[in-house]
Amino acid sequence: MCIEVPRFDRKTRLVCAAGNLCLFTGIALTQFGLGWGVHHQILFDGLRGFLVGFSITLMLWVVRRKRLHAPPRDGSA
Numbered sequence: 001m002c003i004e005v006p007r008f009d010r011k012t013r014l015v016c017a018a019g020n021l022c023l024f025t026g027i028a029l030t031q032f033g034l035g036w037g038v039h040h041q042i043l044f045d046g047l048r049g050f051l052v053g054f055s056i057t058l059m060l061w062v063v064r065r066k067r068l069h070a071p072p073r074d075g076s077a
Contacts, residue, residue: 008062008065008066012062012065012066015058015061015062015065016058016059016062018058019054019055019056019057019058019059019061019062020055022051022052022054022055022058023051023052023055023059025051026047026048026049026051026052026055027052029044029047029048029051030048
């Protein structure tokens with residue numbers, strides 16, 4: 001199975017990396033931030049929600065940018 005590696009410009013790659021980093025951090029806080037999350041539960045939940053939401057926003061931006069800059073199709077589907 002061959003998977004095509006997307007060829008993005010520098011800005012899109014940086015935004016994609018930032019989105020992945022935010023997603024990883026939000027999920028990692030769920031697993032490893034138990035001590036801090038018990039004492040500051042509202043801030044902990046807010047930070048996790050912000051990171052996951054921001055990652056979704058960045059990933060949607062990458063998808064939109066890829067869609068706008070996609071090569072035109074030849075019409076045969």
